Amino acid sequence: MHWAIYLKQTLFYVLATISIITAGTSRETINLNDEWSFHLGDLDGAQAPSFTDDDWRVLSVPHDWAFEAAFRPNAAQTDRGGYKPGGIGWYRREIEMPESWKGKAIRIQFDGIYMDSQVWLNGEKLGGMPYGYLSFGFDIASKLKPGKNTLAIRVDNSKEPSARWYHGCGIYAPVNLVVTEPERIAHDGIYITTPEITDEEASVQIETEIDAPKTKGLTLVTRIISPEGKEVAQAKTRLDSATTTQTIRVPSPQRWDVDSPSLYTCVSQIVKGGKVRDTVETRFGIRQIAWETETGFWLNGRNLKLKGVADHLECGPVGAASPEAIIRWKLELLKSMGVNAVRTAHNPQVPAFYDICDEIGMLVMDEIFDGWRKKADQDYGARFFDQHWEADLRTWLKRDRNHPSIIIYSVGNETRGEVGADIVKVCHEVDPTRPVTSGHAAPDVMDVHGVNGGSERQRFYKKLELHHPFIATEAPHTWQVRGYYRSRTWWRDGYPNKKQDPFPLPDLTEKEIFTYDWAPASEKTSSKQVFNSSYDNAMVRISARKNWELMRDLPWYSGHFRWTGFDYLGEAGYVHGGWPFRAFMGGALDLAGFKKDLFYFYQSQWTNKPMVHLLPHWTHPKMEHGTLIPVWAYSNADEVELFLNGRSLGKNKPGTQALEMQCEWFVPWEPGTLEAVAYKDGVEVARAKHVTAETPARITGFKKSIQATNGEPEVAVVTVKQQDKNRNFYPYGENRIAFHLEGPAKILSLENGNPVDTEPNFGQSSRRAFFGALRAFVQPTQEKGDIVLRAGAILGERRQLTSDLVSINVRTVAIRGAKSENKLRIHYTTDGSTPTTESPRYKKPFPVSLGTTVKALVLNKGETLFTLEETFAENLGLHWYAPGEKTTVDASGLQAEDAKLSQNCKSDMVVSGHYGTGYAIVPPGDSVQFYQENDGSNGQYALRIRYQSSRETSIELKVNDYDVQTLEAKNTKAKWKQITSTGRILNGGNHIQIKNTGETDILLDELEVSSNF
Structure with a gap:
């Protein structure tokens, strides 16, 4: 439903913009994202207009130089930042000032630069922004000259680590130039509230700040436009001061809600002498929120549980410089999981994030700081907080306060100190309509008591005394790796553990059936694991199922923000020991946006569209026949029936208690087809199946395109999966996939979700699949034309567990336009030599012995598409270890053998x-x-x-x-x-x-x- 509203509103904005232009407004917003010259490293005098930058790299922003760089074990961001660099970077570009700008007011606006940036115009310093997560800008009319002007920006990330997780480096968000008449509406100078709402009428209060040489003779005209594009109310005020407040009555208001995100538009115009001098459009929602100590959160008079996730700005596949389309893609994925709220941990997001949340009906806990003092060695808390917190806080509040999606402010994460009361006071002053919280800090001065992991302990519920509304700002903490399973429960700090006081969770089997069992079943160890189980049985203190049960059933429990929605780079030394780990694996989706089994658990509890999801997969090449495997089905149907090779194994009903929320069977393993059929009122509504796969023999590719609304080209998310000859998904596939892109586009990232794969995402033409899948993120440029992505791989079981056959396969995906014609020729060698057109031509799968390296040359119409290479050896590849098989690592990911696991370190x-x-x-x-x-x-x-x-x-x-x-x-x-x-x-x-x-x-x-x- 929200997409229909969104499309309707988009059409209105286009039409409204045309009508305003014809009415004579002179506000012009100019995109400055292209034609930047960039240099990595510090240089003396680079701010001077006379400085020569001819040899600098030319690029577009958003840009993140840390994401582009390789992972290195000694990188400046350390394990906290996922082994990425910092450094100093310079950006320069020209601004051409036409004669028509003479006498205008001109502002340059940066949506986000990380961090400690300094800005010069024509060699004159404008100022800077120490914090890396705030928008900022400068009025530059008096400093511009006719013709060419030189803008230079120095970004200083030389002091690291400056965060406790990966941060981007550089101008990671859009840059705009805003040109107006001298009589203008101040930047972020409009504040809209809806103090009274009934079904018949809503009171809309608009406070407008004017920036003008003088206000005499000016009139403020404010019009309210409905979601359908019709004017529904208007007010006119003669101005006699810089700030004025208008109250407008809107009849039959359409409330903004998570399921019907109706957005109104406030069109504010300054009129002088009958001519429009400035126009600003502000989207807003008419909605009511309330937080009650005994009953939790209320939206529009409806008690609503906050089904939330926490996410860093940099979560996902492209680092900090996410195109708007990628932000939308991520939020839509969360929405499809049933998520209705996001916590911006632990800093503000870019403006486009909040716009999209408004459009799709996603609630937001908007967070400003990680700490009020040092938490990472060189972070904002350590270096800048004392001098800048109040100004930065006010800037953030004024920027974000009109978004209906924002329902609460968080002013810190696990922080404390007397300054907390001052911070809350400023929030109430700038925006008294929203409560304030923080992650387990100073509950006596917060409006809502936020608690991080402490709410996962059993004793929390025994000792809790409610004095404020409660929200779990960061819970639950669980770990999962897509496609990996263990049948025994794992707690980060062991069980039992008096300090952590975790909730009990039984093992699924007495002995580990999937990987080597390091300890007797009677011992509950906290030994480090390389990967963690995608059954809901790897955690700190509480499972996802138990946390949801408590949240659902306790009236005062407003909701939770699980840690996290997506996996993210950084905190790689936390729990898992560091290099080659690059990521934290707490997400319901991994770095590539692939859905883990946990995603479907939440979908079964938080959504109504019929669904069923089956786990684990059914390909176990080393599994003994007859081994009892715990088979789960997540579903929101009445009951689920399980079939193995056509035989019914009975029906189960999803329960309401934690251990009963999944349908469960113990199934003696045999190869074949495992299928779950879900029923509602006795009628089939959904089904899911797994088929035991043979050796990988082919790849398949498909795309999803996401269209941005800010004029950016769309982004295509291309998924490549490995299959056997019968088109069954091969869940251990990690053969290298090579790509060849044709047409006006670029590959933003190749991502597989593997937390220990330290190959670069950026600037590469190939990457290994992980547990059978890989994604390419492709962004068209502004030019027109067909775009085609070809993928190729040498396929087979790298360890030859069941087969020594090798296949070579190529697939074509049309990104834009039709697929181009394929006339493929593939030549290969098995002796390590470089293949040529004289080498044997590939016609069908062929056997190789262990220790063989296969190379291939792929041609299309005589032109080289790519060269491929794959080695087959007994120490390569992903698989389940057989029970009792001795190994050197506690996981199926052999790439992690080199991990330096700090077995005793608690920090x-x-x-x-x-x-x-x-x-x-x-x-x-x-x-x-x-x-x-x-x-x-x-x-x-x-x-x-x-x-x-x-x-x-x-x-x-x-x-x-x-x-x-x-x-x-x-x-x-x-x-x-x-x-x-x-x-x-x-x-x-x-x-x-x-x-x-x-x-x-x-x-x-x-x-x-x-x-x-």
Whole structure:
């Protein structure tokens, strides 16, 4: 329904714009996204107009140079930023000033630059923006000269890590020039509220700020346009001050809601002498929100659970510089999962994000800061917060306050301090219509009590005293890797665990059936895993099912924002140990936007369209016949019947309690077809099936196009999957897929969702599939013409578990226009030599022995499309390990064998140039700094350190910037030192620094914060 409204509104905006232009408005918005010259690295004098930049790279923004760069284990952003770089970059471009701009007011507007940017025009410094997640701009009319003008921007990311997750680098959002008459509406100068709403009438209050040499003789005309494009109300006010407030009555208001996101448009015009001097259009929604302590969140008089996810701006496949179409694609995916709310963790998004949320009916918890002090070594909290927080807060609030999608502000994530009360006061001053919260910080000064992981503990519900409305700002925390399964439950910190107090969750089987079992079934270990199970059985404290049960059934539980919607780059050392991990795997969708099984669990609980989803897949080349496999079906139907090779295994009904929300059978494994059929009122409404696949022999490709509404070209998401000769999906496929793009377009990214694949996304023509699938994100340029993407691969089981056959396959996907003609010739070699047209021609699958490298030359009409290469060996490829099979890693992803797993470390440590596996070597004069997120309840916490040294030395300890004590480290193999009752270790986030003030190396073997020593 919302798409119909959106299309209707888009047509209206086009027509309205034409009518306003003919009415004589002089506001002109000029896109400055193209023709930028870019240089990576610092240069003296690059701001000067006379500086020569002829050898710089020419590109368009949005741009993210960190995303374009390779992953490196010693990269500046460290494991926190997914092993990406920082650095300094310069951007330059010309602005041509025509004679018609003389006497105009001119503003340059940046939607987002990360971070610490400085802007010059014609060599004169305009100013800068330290924070990397805010829009900002400058009035430049007095600094422009007729003809060419030089704009130069220096972006400084030399101090890293500046965030606790991956951040982009550069001008990652659009740039615009706004040209108006001197009498204009101030930037972000319109504030619309709807204080009274009934079915008969809505009171719309518009506060308008005027920027003009003088207001005398000016008239403000405000018109309200309905979602259908009709004027429904109007007001005129003669201006006698810079700010004026108008109240307009709108008859029979259409309320903005998650299922019917009706958007009105406020057209504000300044008129002088009968001529329109400026026009601004502001979309808004007529809706009512309320937060109640006992009953949670209300929208338009309806009690509504917030079915939310948290996401970083950089979640997904293209880094920070996401085209509008990719933002829309991501939000639509979440909407189809049943999500109705997003938390912008832990910073504002780009303006287009909120526009799309308004259009599709997605509620937003808009968050401004990660911390009010240092949380990453060089972040905004550490360097800029004290001087800039209030100005930045006001800028953010004024920019976002008209969006009906925003229902609450979050002013921080796990932060604390007296400044919290001041921050809330500013929020209430600038926008008193929305409540304020934060992630588990200062609940006494917040309007809504937000709690992160602490709400996942059993004792939270036993000790809770409600004084404010409650929202789980970050829960649940679970991990999944698409296509990977374990039948035994895993908790990050083990079970039982007094500190974490997790909810119990039984193992699905007594012994692990999919991978080697590292411990007896009676032992609940917290050993690190390379990948985590896509059954809902890998977590910190609570499963997704149990968290939903609590949220659904407790009236005061307003809702939750699960961590996260999408996997994201960064926090790679957290839990899983670091390189080659690049990503955090908590999403319901992975980095490529592929849906994990968890996606379908939420869809079964949060949507009404009939669906059924079956897990796990049914291809197990090393599985013993007869092994009992837990088979689940997620469905919103009345009941589901399971069939194996045509035999009914019975019907099950989805339940309401956590352990019963999936239909479950234990099925003796045999190859063939596993199928689930869902029924409602006895009638089939949906079905899903898995077929045991043979060796991969072909690829298939299909696309989804997403059209942007801001004039950008559409983006095509092309999915390539591996199949066997019978077109059955092969779930372990990781053969390399090569691409050849023809036509006016570029590949933004190749992404497979593999958290340990450290090949670059950008600038590559091939990448390996992961668990059978890979995506190419293709963006057309402004030129017209057909666009075709061809994909090719050498296919087969890399480990030859069941077959030694090799196939070579090519597929063509039409991005725009018709497919071009294919006249393919494929030549190949098996001896490692480079194939030529004289090499054997491929005609049908052929066998190879282990240790063979196959190479192929693919030609179309005599022209080379691509060259392919694949090696087959016993130590390559993805598969399930057989029960009892000895392995060196606790996962099916052999690429992760080189991961340096910090088996004992309880923190993300950054050591000055020294790295270790499970320990940190601290040379004399160096220090270890780490941030520990203690999201537990209040209590007395202690710090415990285990260390060793070759001879007597000393250690200086600081906690949250306070000197605690100096430890004497004597010659010892390993020794625990416990510091209790420091009074400085807090519930929430803690910064701990350990400095070696002696004359010999110290080896730190374990660091831990707990209340239970």
